[in-house]
Amino acid sequence: MTAVDLGIPRVPGAHTRPSAPRPDTPALIDTFGRVATDLRVSLTDKCNLRCSYCMPAEGLDWMPGEQLLTDDELVRLMHIAVSMLGVTDIRLTGGEPLLRPRLEHLAARITALKPRPRLSMTTNGIGFAKRAKAFADAGLDRINISLDTINRATFERIARRDRLPHVLNALAAAREAGLDPVKINAVLLRGINEHEAPALLRFALAGGYHLRFIEQMPLDAQHGWNRSEMVTAEEIQDLLGTEFTLTPSPAKRGGAPAERWLVDGGPQEVGIIPSVTRPFCAACERTRLTADGAIRSCLFSTEETDLRALLRGGVSDEDIADTWRATMWGKLAGHEINEAGFAQPIRPMSAIGG
Template sequence: MVQTTPLVDRFGRVATDLRVSLTDRCNLRCSYCMPAEGLAWLPDERVLSDDEVVRLIGIGVSRLGIREVRFTGGEPLVRRGLSGIVARTRALDPGLELSLTTNGLGLVRLAGPLAEAGLDRVNVSLDSIRPETFHRITRRDRLHDVLEGLQAAADAGLGPIKVNAVLLRDVNDDQAAELLAWAVERGYELRFIEQMPLDAQHGWTRESMVTAEETLERLEKEFVLAPAAEPRGSAPAELFTVDGGPATVGVIASVTRPFCGDCDRVRLTADGQVRNCLFAREESDLRAALRSGVPDAEIARRWVSAMAGKRAGHGIDDPTFLQPDRPMSAIGG
C-alpha cells in the first residue's frame, strides 16, 4: 500500500485539486491573453509526453491525495491524444472528478469521445454571444463553432456545463445581463471572472478592470440576485440565485475579493513545472526528474517540498507585486 502524504503548505492549506496544462498553444487570440500574432510556443521536446503526464497525475493521486483533475491549456482540445490521457487518468481511480477548461472549438468533434473516456464535465470560456464582439475579443470568427460545441457537450452529458466570461471595459461590459439571460435559458452555469494580470503583453491595470461589484450592479438592473445558500468552501466563485432560483450565477473576484485562504489548487505546466499558485514567480521542475529516472517516491517528495513554499496570498494589492513571467496560456487555468 502506497503511503499518502498530503500536499500541505505552511499555512495548513491542503491541495487536492490538480490543474494540468496539456499545451501552451491556442487557436484563439483573445486580447486579454496574448497578442494578435500569438506567442512563441514551447518546443515539442520540452512538452510532457502522454506517458509523463499520466505518470505525474498518478503520483498526485496515489501518493499526494489529489481528488480532482482539471485539464487546461492553452487550449487542451488541440492536444493530440487528449481522449487517451483522460481515459488513462480515469483508470487511475474511478472516483476522481475529471473536468476540462476549453474555448469550445473542437467540442463538436471531441465531446462524445471525451465523455466515453471518462470526462465528467467542461468549463467553456465565452465572453460574448454577439458575433462582432466575439470577433473583436478573440480575433477569430468562430462564435458559431463555440455555440455548437456547447450543445455537443450538453448532448454528451458533460454537465453541469459552466461558462466562464471576462468582462472588458468598453468592449463587452454592457453585455453581462444579456449573457446571463442566454445562459439561464440553456441551463448553463455562468461565471464572471475578474480580468487578472496574466496577459502576455503585461498591459493589465487595476483601473481598467471591471470589478465584481460593477458586474453585480449591472446584473441587478435586470435580475434579482441573492447569495446562494450552499457553502462556498474552496470554490473560487461566489454564487447568487437568479430571480429566486434554481439558476445561479457566479462571480470569481480573484483581484478584489481574493479567496487565497481557502485555496486547494496546485498546477502542473505543460513542460512539467509545479506551480503552487497561479501568480507564483517560482516553479519546481519535475520533468527533469522524470527524464533522469528518479523514482515516484522521490518525485512525490519534491512535489511536497514545492508546495510547502506557497505564499499566504497572491499579493496583487501589494506595491511590490510583479506579474508572473509566464502568461495564463503557458501556466494553465
C-alpha cells in the same frame, strides 16, 4: 484529507517563507493548513484564438515539442498525485487543451487511475462539438467553455477570430453528451462587452448552463493589464442587477473560487470570481502542473519546481512526491495583487494553465 490548523493565510506579507517543520502527512499541505486536492494540468501553451486580454494578435513563441511532457509522463505524474498525494480532482487546461493530439485517449487513461479522480476541462470549445461524445465516453465529468459574448462581431473583436458559432455548438454538444454541469467562463472588458452581462446571463439560464464571470487578472503575455480597465465583481453585480435580483446562495463555497448568487430567488445561479478585489487565497486548494513539467503552488507564483528533469532522470515516484510536497509546503499566503510589491509572473496565462 483534512487541513492542519497552522493559521489563516493573509495576502499582505505573503512573501514570508515558511519556517515551521512540515507535518508527517502525505498530503500537499502548506504552512497555513491548506491542503491541495485540485490539480490543474496544462497540456499545451498553444491556442487557436488570440484573445486580447491573453496574448498579442501575432501569438507567442510556443514551447518546443521536446520540452512538453509526453502522455506517459503526464499519466505518471497524475498517478503520483492521486495515489500518493491525495489529489481528487484533475482539470485539463492549456493554452487550448483540445490542440493536444489524441486527448480523448489521454482522458481515458486518467479516469482509469486508482483512485479515480474527477476529471474536468477548460476549453474555448473550438472543435469540441464533434468530439463531445468521445470525451464523455472517456470519462470526462465536467467542462468549462470560455464565452465572453454572444455577439458575433464582438467575439471576433475580442478573440481576433470569427468562431462564435463553433463555441455555441460546443456548449450544446456538451449538454447533449451528458456532461454536468456545463459551465461558461466569461471575462468582461470595459468599453467592449461589459454591457452584455445581462444578455450573457439570459443566454446561460435559457440553455441550462452555469455562468461564471471572472475578474480580468494580470496574466496577459503583453503585461498590459491595467486595474482601472478591469470590470470589478461589484460592477458585475450592479450590471446584472439592472435585470435580475441576486441573493447569496446558501450553498457552501468551500475552496471554490466563485461567489454564487441565486438569480431571482433561484434555483438557478450565477457565479462571480473576484480574483482581484476579493481574493479567495485563504481557501485555495490547487496545485498546478505546466505543460513542460513544472509545479507551481499558485497561479501567480514567481518560482516553480521542475519535475520533468526528475522524470527524465530516472528518480522514483516517492522522490517526485517528496519534491512536490516540498513545493506546496512553501506556498505563499496569497497572490499580493493588491500590494505595492506585486510582480506579475513572467509566464503568461497560456503557458501556466487556467
